[in-house]
Amino acid sequence: MKRGLQGKWVKRTEVEAHQAFVPNALPPLPPLDLAAFAALTERANRALGRLDGVSTMLPDTRLFLYFYVRREAVLSSQIEGTQSSTGTGVSAGCSSRSSWSPRRRSVSRSCI
Structure with missing residues (x-):
């Protein structure tokens, strides 16, 4: 669905000279077809x-999130062209691994 420009840049000079983006009035034309998104929303x-x-099956959801964030950081660094791996990212954030419980250490080894 092509909508074209959704507003325009205008020059203002009331107080100071500046440009501002002024969006088109709502509702948009053509109107949004939200029914087309129903299947995607359900999915x-x-x-x-x-x-x-x-x-609910994870022993520690915080640990899962920790590794997920580290994995995203590795992917971002690869996109940027810098070198990193999940292991180095995790070890950099785990300088106090000795304070981890044995269960947490075993989960971290299985995730790496």
């Missing part, structure tokens, strides 16, 4: 339900 809701179900 996303099911995926969230599966993720919620899996999270």
Whole structure:
């Protein structure tokens, strides 16, 4: 669906000279077809339900989130062209591994 420009840049000089983006009036033309997104919304809701179900089986959801954030950092560094791995990212954030419980250490080894 092509909508074209959704507003315009205007020059203002009331107090100081500046430019501002002024969006078009609502509702947009042509109107949004929200029914087209119903199937995608349902699919996303099911995926969230599966993720919620899996999270109940994790011993520590904070640990899962920790590794997920580290993994995203590794992917970002690879996109930027810098060198990193999940292992180095985790070890950099785990300088106090000795204070971890044995269960947490075993989960971290299985995730790496």
